[in-house]
Amino acid sequence: MKLMEKDPMIIFSRNTPYMAVNIRKITKDGEGDIPLKEVASLCRCGKSNRKPFCDGSHNKEGLDEERSEDCPTSRIRRYQGDGITIIFNSVLCYHSGRCLKGLPEVFDRERRPWIKADAADWKRIAEVIETCPSGALDYELKDGNTFEVTREDGISYRKNGPFKVTGNIELRNEEGIEPFVKERYALCRCGKSRNKPFCDGTHMENPFED
Ligand code: SF4
Ligand code: FES
Known part of the structure:
Protein backbone atom coordinates (compact mmCIF):
# COMPACT_ATOMS: atom_id res chain seq x y z
CA MET A 1 0.00 0.00 0.00
CA LYS A 2 1.57 3.31 -1.11
CA LEU A 3 0.09 6.53 0.07
CA MET A 4 0.78 9.91 -1.47
CA GLU A 5 0.25 11.78 1.76
CA LYS A 6 3.14 12.01 4.16
CA ASP A 7 1.27 13.16 7.24
CA PRO A 8 1.17 10.66 10.09
CA MET A 9 -2.24 9.10 10.60
CA ILE A 10 -4.06 6.12 12.04
CA ILE A 11 -6.74 4.71 9.74
CA PHE A 12 -9.36 2.19 10.80
CA SER A 13 -12.85 1.00 10.06
CA ARG A 14 -15.22 -1.07 12.15
CA ASN A 15 -13.78 -4.33 10.79
CA THR A 16 -10.09 -3.59 10.42
CA PRO A 17 -7.09 -3.28 12.71
CA TYR A 18 -5.52 0.14 13.16
CA MET A 19 -3.32 1.05 10.18
CA ALA A 20 -0.45 3.27 11.36
CA VAL A 21 0.64 5.28 8.33
CA ASN A 22 3.79 7.41 8.08
CA ILE A 23 4.61 6.82 11.74
CA ARG A 24 8.22 5.80 12.12
CA LYS A 25 8.17 3.95 15.43
CA ILE A 26 6.11 2.62 18.26
CA THR A 27 7.47 2.68 21.80
CA LYS A 28 6.92 0.05 24.45
CA ASP A 29 7.24 1.88 27.78
CA GLY A 30 10.42 0.85 29.55
CA GLU A 31 11.59 -1.38 26.66
CA GLY A 32 12.31 0.96 23.78
CA ASP A 33 11.31 1.68 20.20
CA ILE A 34 10.11 -0.71 17.52
CA PRO A 35 10.54 0.70 13.98
CA LEU A 36 7.40 0.74 11.82
CA LYS A 37 7.04 0.34 8.06
CA GLU A 38 5.33 3.10 6.11
CA VAL A 39 2.07 1.25 6.74
CA ALA A 40 1.84 -1.04 9.76
CA SER A 41 -1.25 -2.81 11.08
CA LEU A 42 -1.70 -2.80 14.83
CA CYS A 43 -3.89 -5.19 16.81
CA ARG A 44 -7.09 -3.80 18.27
CA CYS A 45 -8.91 -7.02 19.12
CA GLY A 46 -6.52 -8.19 21.86
CA LYS A 47 -6.07 -11.62 20.24
CA SER A 48 -2.96 -11.29 18.09
CA ASN A 49 0.03 -13.46 18.97
CA ARG A 50 2.33 -10.78 17.53
CA LYS A 51 1.23 -7.79 19.60
CA PRO A 52 1.43 -4.89 19.13
CA PHE A 53 1.03 -5.97 15.48
CA CYS A 54 -2.01 -7.60 13.92
CA ASP A 55 -1.46 -11.26 12.92
CA GLY A 56 -4.86 -11.75 11.31
CA SER A 57 -6.32 -13.49 14.38
CA HIS A 58 -9.44 -11.36 14.07
CA ASN A 59 -10.25 -13.10 10.78
CA LYS A 60 -10.97 -16.38 12.62
CA GLU A 61 -13.55 -15.00 15.01
CA GLY A 62 -14.57 -11.87 13.14
CA LEU A 63 -13.92 -8.36 14.29
CA ASP A 64 -16.71 -6.11 15.37
CA GLU A 65 -15.17 -3.06 16.84
CA GLU A 66 -18.29 -0.98 17.08
CA ARG A 67 -18.82 1.09 20.22
CA SER A 68 -21.63 0.09 22.58
CA GLU A 69 -24.81 1.96 21.75
CA ASP A 70 -25.58 2.62 25.39
CA CYS A 71 -22.19 4.23 26.01
CA PRO A 72 -22.27 8.04 25.69
CA THR A 73 -19.54 9.55 23.51
CA SER A 74 -18.84 12.09 26.21
CA ARG A 75 -19.80 12.94 29.78
CA LYS A 142 -8.52 32.72 31.04
CA ASP A 143 -8.02 35.36 28.31
CA GLY A 144 -4.38 36.45 28.26
CA ASN A 145 -2.99 33.24 29.78
CA THR A 146 -1.04 31.02 27.40
CA PHE A 147 0.62 27.65 27.83
CA GLU A 148 2.73 26.04 25.09
CA VAL A 149 3.53 22.34 24.85
CA THR A 150 5.71 20.63 22.29
CA ARG A 151 5.43 16.91 21.88
CA GLU A 152 6.69 14.40 19.35
CA ASP A 153 4.31 12.53 17.10
CA GLY A 154 4.23 9.00 18.42
CA ILE A 155 2.46 5.88 19.63
CA SER A 156 3.43 4.16 22.84
CA TYR A 157 1.95 1.44 25.00
CA ARG A 158 2.68 -0.64 28.03
CA LYS A 159 1.91 -4.26 28.81
CA ASN A 160 -1.84 -4.78 28.93
CA GLY A 161 -2.63 -1.13 28.25
CA PRO A 162 -4.00 0.96 25.36
CA PHE A 163 -2.09 2.66 22.56
CA LYS A 164 -1.26 6.18 23.72
CA VAL A 165 -1.15 8.53 20.75
CA THR A 166 0.54 11.91 21.01
CA GLY A 167 1.36 14.81 18.75
CA ASN A 168 -0.24 15.55 15.46
CA ILE A 169 -1.50 12.14 14.33
CA GLU A 170 -4.83 12.25 12.55
CA LEU A 171 -7.38 9.58 13.41
CA ARG A 172 -8.98 8.83 10.06
CA ASN A 173 -12.16 6.75 9.71
CA GLU A 174 -15.30 6.73 7.63
CA GLU A 175 -17.54 7.47 10.61
CA GLY A 176 -15.82 10.76 11.34
CA ILE A 177 -14.91 9.80 14.90
CA GLU A 178 -12.50 12.34 16.36
CA PRO A 179 -10.50 12.37 19.57
CA PHE A 180 -11.70 14.70 22.32
CA VAL A 181 -8.16 16.13 22.52
CA LYS A 182 -6.39 15.73 19.18
CA GLU A 183 -2.86 15.78 20.64
CA ARG A 184 -3.47 13.11 23.32
CA TYR A 185 -5.73 10.11 23.00
CA ALA A 186 -5.75 6.44 23.96
CA LEU A 187 -6.95 3.73 21.59
CA CYS A 188 -8.36 0.43 22.86
CA ARG A 189 -6.02 -2.50 22.34
CA CYS A 190 -7.93 -5.18 24.27
CA GLY A 191 -11.05 -5.19 22.07
CA LYS A 192 -13.40 -4.76 25.05
CA SER A 193 -13.87 -1.01 25.46
CA ARG A 194 -17.49 0.13 25.28
CA ASN A 195 -16.33 3.41 23.79
CA LYS A 196 -14.32 2.08 20.81
CA PRO A 197 -12.01 3.04 19.33
CA PHE A 198 -11.09 4.82 22.56
CA CYS A 199 -9.99 3.05 25.71
CA ASP A 200 -12.50 3.36 28.55
CA GLY A 201 -10.51 1.52 31.22
CA THR A 202 -12.25 -1.84 30.74
CA HIS A 203 -8.83 -3.53 30.43
CA MET A 204 -8.26 -2.77 34.13
CA GLU A 205 -11.11 -5.10 35.17
CA ASN A 206 -10.66 -7.62 32.34
CA PRO A 207 -6.91 -7.83 31.77
CA PHE A 208 -5.89 -9.17 28.37
CA GLU A 209 -2.79 -11.17 27.58
CA ASP A 210 -0.13 -9.02 26.02
S1 SF4 B 1 -6.67 9.18 35.86
FE1 SF4 B 1 -7.93 9.62 34.04
S2 SF4 B 1 -8.08 11.85 34.02
FE2 SF4 B 1 -6.36 11.35 35.39
S3 SF4 B 1 -4.53 11.41 34.06
FE3 SF4 B 1 -5.28 9.28 34.06
S4 SF4 B 1 -6.64 9.09 32.27
FE4 SF4 B 1 -6.34 11.31 32.69
S1 FES C 1 -7.27 -1.19 26.04
FE1 FES C 1 -9.33 -1.82 25.75
S2 FES C 1 -10.44 -0.72 27.29
FE2 FES C 1 -8.37 -0.03 27.58
Missing part, protein backbone atom coordinates in the same frame (compact mmCIF):
# COMPACT_ATOMS: atom_id res chain seq x y z
CA ILE A 76 -18.31 16.33 30.43
CA ARG A 77 -18.00 18.37 33.61
CA ARG A 78 -16.28 21.72 33.97
CA TYR A 79 -14.50 23.01 37.05
CA GLN A 80 -13.84 26.72 37.23
CA GLY A 81 -10.61 27.94 38.82
CA ASP A 82 -8.52 31.05 38.99
CA GLY A 83 -7.06 31.48 35.51
CA ILE A 84 -8.10 28.02 34.26
CA THR A 85 -11.23 25.94 33.69
CA ILE A 86 -10.64 22.21 33.95
CA ILE A 87 -12.72 20.05 31.62
CA PHE A 88 -13.20 16.38 32.48
CA ASN A 89 -14.69 13.87 30.03
CA SER A 90 -15.18 10.84 32.26
CA VAL A 91 -15.92 8.29 29.51
CA LEU A 92 -12.29 8.56 28.37
CA CYS A 93 -10.56 8.20 31.73
CA TYR A 94 -8.75 4.88 32.12
CA HIS A 95 -7.41 5.63 35.59
CA SER A 96 -3.76 6.01 34.71
CA GLY A 97 -3.54 8.10 37.88
CA ARG A 98 -1.17 10.72 36.49
CA CYS A 99 -3.39 13.58 37.60
CA LEU A 100 -3.72 12.14 41.12
CA LYS A 101 0.04 11.73 41.46
CA GLY A 102 0.89 15.02 39.75
CA LEU A 103 -1.37 17.31 41.78
CA PRO A 104 -3.13 15.55 44.65
CA GLU A 105 -4.37 18.87 46.04
CA VAL A 106 -6.32 19.44 42.81
CA PHE A 107 -7.27 15.86 41.85
CA ASP A 108 -8.49 13.66 44.68
CA ARG A 109 -10.80 10.71 44.05
CA GLU A 110 -11.78 10.52 47.72
CA ARG A 111 -13.18 14.07 47.72
CA ARG A 112 -16.35 15.63 46.31
CA PRO A 113 -16.04 17.37 43.96
CA TRP A 114 -12.93 15.39 43.10
CA ILE A 115 -11.43 18.33 41.16
CA LYS A 116 -10.62 21.63 42.85
CA ALA A 117 -9.49 23.93 40.06
CA ASP A 118 -8.32 26.73 42.37
CA ALA A 119 -6.11 24.56 44.60
CA ALA A 120 -2.90 25.22 42.63
CA ASP A 121 -1.36 27.67 40.21
CA TRP A 122 -3.04 27.49 36.78
CA LYS A 123 0.27 26.85 34.97
CA ARG A 124 1.05 23.84 37.12
CA ILE A 125 -2.49 22.54 36.56
CA ALA A 126 -2.09 22.92 32.79
CA GLU A 127 1.27 21.15 32.96
CA VAL A 128 -0.22 18.14 34.77
CA ILE A 129 -3.28 18.00 32.52
CA GLU A 130 -0.99 17.84 29.50
CA THR A 131 0.31 14.51 30.88
CA CYS A 132 -3.18 12.92 30.87
CA PRO A 133 -2.70 10.22 28.21
CA SER A 134 -6.37 9.68 27.40
CA GLY A 135 -7.38 13.31 26.86
CA ALA A 136 -10.07 12.83 29.53
CA LEU A 137 -8.68 16.00 31.07
CA ASP A 138 -8.46 19.21 29.12
CA TYR A 139 -8.58 22.89 30.00
CA GLU A 140 -9.41 26.38 28.88
CA LEU A 141 -7.29 29.31 30.00
Whole structure:
Protein backbone atom coordinates (compact mmCIF):
# COMPACT_ATOMS: atom_id res chain seq x y z
CA MET A 1 0.00 0.00 0.00
CA LYS A 2 1.57 3.31 -1.11
CA LEU A 3 0.09 6.53 0.07
CA MET A 4 0.78 9.91 -1.47
CA GLU A 5 0.25 11.78 1.76
CA LYS A 6 3.14 12.01 4.16
CA ASP A 7 1.27 13.16 7.24
CA PRO A 8 1.17 10.66 10.09
CA MET A 9 -2.24 9.10 10.60
CA ILE A 10 -4.06 6.12 12.04
CA ILE A 11 -6.74 4.71 9.74
CA PHE A 12 -9.36 2.19 10.80
CA SER A 13 -12.85 1.00 10.06
CA ARG A 14 -15.22 -1.07 12.15
CA ASN A 15 -13.78 -4.33 10.79
CA THR A 16 -10.09 -3.59 10.42
CA PRO A 17 -7.09 -3.28 12.71
CA TYR A 18 -5.52 0.14 13.16
CA MET A 19 -3.32 1.05 10.18
CA ALA A 20 -0.45 3.27 11.36
CA VAL A 21 0.64 5.28 8.33
CA ASN A 22 3.79 7.41 8.08
CA ILE A 23 4.61 6.82 11.74
CA ARG A 24 8.22 5.80 12.12
CA LYS A 25 8.17 3.95 15.43
CA ILE A 26 6.11 2.62 18.26
CA THR A 27 7.47 2.68 21.80
CA LYS A 28 6.92 0.05 24.45
CA ASP A 29 7.24 1.88 27.78
CA GLY A 30 10.42 0.85 29.55
CA GLU A 31 11.59 -1.38 26.66
CA GLY A 32 12.31 0.96 23.78
CA ASP A 33 11.31 1.68 20.20
CA ILE A 34 10.11 -0.71 17.52
CA PRO A 35 10.54 0.70 13.98
CA LEU A 36 7.40 0.74 11.82
CA LYS A 37 7.04 0.34 8.06
CA GLU A 38 5.33 3.10 6.11
CA VAL A 39 2.07 1.25 6.74
CA ALA A 40 1.84 -1.04 9.76
CA SER A 41 -1.25 -2.81 11.08
CA LEU A 42 -1.70 -2.80 14.83
CA CYS A 43 -3.89 -5.19 16.81
CA ARG A 44 -7.09 -3.80 18.27
CA CYS A 45 -8.91 -7.02 19.12
CA GLY A 46 -6.52 -8.19 21.86
CA LYS A 47 -6.07 -11.62 20.24
CA SER A 48 -2.96 -11.29 18.09
CA ASN A 49 0.03 -13.46 18.97
CA ARG A 50 2.33 -10.78 17.53
CA LYS A 51 1.23 -7.79 19.60
CA PRO A 52 1.43 -4.89 19.13
CA PHE A 53 1.03 -5.97 15.48
CA CYS A 54 -2.01 -7.60 13.92
CA ASP A 55 -1.46 -11.26 12.92
CA GLY A 56 -4.86 -11.75 11.31
CA SER A 57 -6.32 -13.49 14.38
CA HIS A 58 -9.44 -11.36 14.07
CA ASN A 59 -10.25 -13.10 10.78
CA LYS A 60 -10.97 -16.38 12.62
CA GLU A 61 -13.55 -15.00 15.01
CA GLY A 62 -14.57 -11.87 13.14
CA LEU A 63 -13.92 -8.36 14.29
CA ASP A 64 -16.71 -6.11 15.37
CA GLU A 65 -15.17 -3.06 16.84
CA GLU A 66 -18.29 -0.98 17.08
CA ARG A 67 -18.82 1.09 20.22
CA SER A 68 -21.63 0.09 22.58
CA GLU A 69 -24.81 1.96 21.75
CA ASP A 70 -25.58 2.62 25.39
CA CYS A 71 -22.19 4.23 26.01
CA PRO A 72 -22.27 8.04 25.69
CA THR A 73 -19.54 9.55 23.51
CA SER A 74 -18.84 12.09 26.21
CA ARG A 75 -19.80 12.94 29.78
CA ILE A 76 -18.31 16.33 30.43
CA ARG A 77 -18.00 18.37 33.61
CA ARG A 78 -16.28 21.72 33.97
CA TYR A 79 -14.50 23.01 37.05
CA GLN A 80 -13.84 26.72 37.23
CA GLY A 81 -10.61 27.94 38.82
CA ASP A 82 -8.52 31.05 38.99
CA GLY A 83 -7.06 31.48 35.51
CA ILE A 84 -8.10 28.02 34.26
CA THR A 85 -11.23 25.94 33.69
CA ILE A 86 -10.64 22.21 33.95
CA ILE A 87 -12.72 20.05 31.62
CA PHE A 88 -13.20 16.38 32.48
CA ASN A 89 -14.69 13.87 30.03
CA SER A 90 -15.18 10.84 32.26
CA VAL A 91 -15.92 8.29 29.51
CA LEU A 92 -12.29 8.56 28.37
CA CYS A 93 -10.56 8.20 31.73
CA TYR A 94 -8.75 4.88 32.12
CA HIS A 95 -7.41 5.63 35.59
CA SER A 96 -3.76 6.01 34.71
CA GLY A 97 -3.54 8.10 37.88
CA ARG A 98 -1.17 10.72 36.49
CA CYS A 99 -3.39 13.58 37.60
CA LEU A 100 -3.72 12.14 41.12
CA LYS A 101 0.04 11.73 41.46
CA GLY A 102 0.89 15.02 39.75
CA LEU A 103 -1.37 17.31 41.78
CA PRO A 104 -3.13 15.55 44.65
CA GLU A 105 -4.37 18.87 46.04
CA VAL A 106 -6.32 19.44 42.81
CA PHE A 107 -7.27 15.86 41.85
CA ASP A 108 -8.49 13.66 44.68
CA ARG A 109 -10.80 10.71 44.05
CA GLU A 110 -11.78 10.52 47.72
CA ARG A 111 -13.18 14.07 47.72
CA ARG A 112 -16.35 15.63 46.31
CA PRO A 113 -16.04 17.37 43.96
CA TRP A 114 -12.93 15.39 43.10
CA ILE A 115 -11.43 18.33 41.16
CA LYS A 116 -10.62 21.63 42.85
CA ALA A 117 -9.49 23.93 40.06
CA ASP A 118 -8.32 26.73 42.37
CA ALA A 119 -6.11 24.56 44.60
CA ALA A 120 -2.90 25.22 42.63
CA ASP A 121 -1.36 27.67 40.21
CA TRP A 122 -3.04 27.49 36.78
CA LYS A 123 0.27 26.85 34.97
CA ARG A 124 1.05 23.84 37.12
CA ILE A 125 -2.49 22.54 36.56
CA ALA A 126 -2.09 22.92 32.79
CA GLU A 127 1.27 21.15 32.96
CA VAL A 128 -0.22 18.14 34.77
CA ILE A 129 -3.28 18.00 32.52
CA GLU A 130 -0.99 17.84 29.50
CA THR A 131 0.31 14.51 30.88
CA CYS A 132 -3.18 12.92 30.87
CA PRO A 133 -2.70 10.22 28.21
CA SER A 134 -6.37 9.68 27.40
CA GLY A 135 -7.38 13.31 26.86
CA ALA A 136 -10.07 12.83 29.53
CA LEU A 137 -8.68 16.00 31.07
CA ASP A 138 -8.46 19.21 29.12
CA TYR A 139 -8.58 22.89 30.00
CA GLU A 140 -9.41 26.38 28.88
CA LEU A 141 -7.29 29.31 30.00
CA LYS A 142 -8.52 32.72 31.04
CA ASP A 143 -8.02 35.36 28.31
CA GLY A 144 -4.38 36.45 28.26
CA ASN A 145 -2.99 33.24 29.78
CA THR A 146 -1.04 31.02 27.40
CA PHE A 147 0.62 27.65 27.83
CA GLU A 148 2.73 26.04 25.09
CA VAL A 149 3.53 22.34 24.85
CA THR A 150 5.71 20.63 22.29
CA ARG A 151 5.43 16.91 21.88
CA GLU A 152 6.69 14.40 19.35
CA ASP A 153 4.31 12.53 17.10
CA GLY A 154 4.23 9.00 18.42
CA ILE A 155 2.46 5.88 19.63
CA SER A 156 3.43 4.16 22.84
CA TYR A 157 1.95 1.44 25.00
CA ARG A 158 2.68 -0.64 28.03
CA LYS A 159 1.91 -4.26 28.81
CA ASN A 160 -1.84 -4.78 28.93
CA GLY A 161 -2.63 -1.13 28.25
CA PRO A 162 -4.00 0.96 25.36
CA PHE A 163 -2.09 2.66 22.56
CA LYS A 164 -1.26 6.18 23.72
CA VAL A 165 -1.15 8.53 20.75
CA THR A 166 0.54 11.91 21.01
CA GLY A 167 1.36 14.81 18.75
CA ASN A 168 -0.24 15.55 15.46
CA ILE A 169 -1.50 12.14 14.33
CA GLU A 170 -4.83 12.25 12.55
CA LEU A 171 -7.38 9.58 13.41
CA ARG A 172 -8.98 8.83 10.06
CA ASN A 173 -12.16 6.75 9.71
CA GLU A 174 -15.30 6.73 7.63
CA GLU A 175 -17.54 7.47 10.61
CA GLY A 176 -15.82 10.76 11.34
CA ILE A 177 -14.91 9.80 14.90
CA GLU A 178 -12.50 12.34 16.36
CA PRO A 179 -10.50 12.37 19.57
CA PHE A 180 -11.70 14.70 22.32
CA VAL A 181 -8.16 16.13 22.52
CA LYS A 182 -6.39 15.73 19.18
CA GLU A 183 -2.86 15.78 20.64
CA ARG A 184 -3.47 13.11 23.32
CA TYR A 185 -5.73 10.11 23.00
CA ALA A 186 -5.75 6.44 23.96
CA LEU A 187 -6.95 3.73 21.59
CA CYS A 188 -8.36 0.43 22.86
CA ARG A 189 -6.02 -2.50 22.34
CA CYS A 190 -7.93 -5.18 24.27
CA GLY A 191 -11.05 -5.19 22.07
CA LYS A 192 -13.40 -4.76 25.05
CA SER A 193 -13.87 -1.01 25.46
CA ARG A 194 -17.49 0.13 25.28
CA ASN A 195 -16.33 3.41 23.79
CA LYS A 196 -14.32 2.08 20.81
CA PRO A 197 -12.01 3.04 19.33
CA PHE A 198 -11.09 4.82 22.56
CA CYS A 199 -9.99 3.05 25.71
CA ASP A 200 -12.50 3.36 28.55
CA GLY A 201 -10.51 1.52 31.22
CA THR A 202 -12.25 -1.84 30.74
CA HIS A 203 -8.83 -3.53 30.43
CA MET A 204 -8.26 -2.77 34.13
CA GLU A 205 -11.11 -5.10 35.17
CA ASN A 206 -10.66 -7.62 32.34
CA PRO A 207 -6.91 -7.83 31.77
CA PHE A 208 -5.89 -9.17 28.37
CA GLU A 209 -2.79 -11.17 27.58
CA ASP A 210 -0.13 -9.02 26.02
S1 SF4 B 1 -6.64 9.09 32.27
FE1 SF4 B 1 -6.34 11.31 32.69
S2 SF4 B 1 -8.08 11.85 34.02
FE2 SF4 B 1 -7.93 9.62 34.04
S3 SF4 B 1 -6.67 9.18 35.86
FE3 SF4 B 1 -5.28 9.28 34.06
S4 SF4 B 1 -4.53 11.41 34.06
FE4 SF4 B 1 -6.36 11.35 35.39
S1 FES C 1 -7.27 -1.19 26.04
FE1 FES C 1 -9.33 -1.82 25.75
S2 FES C 1 -10.44 -0.72 27.29
FE2 FES C 1 -8.37 -0.03 27.58
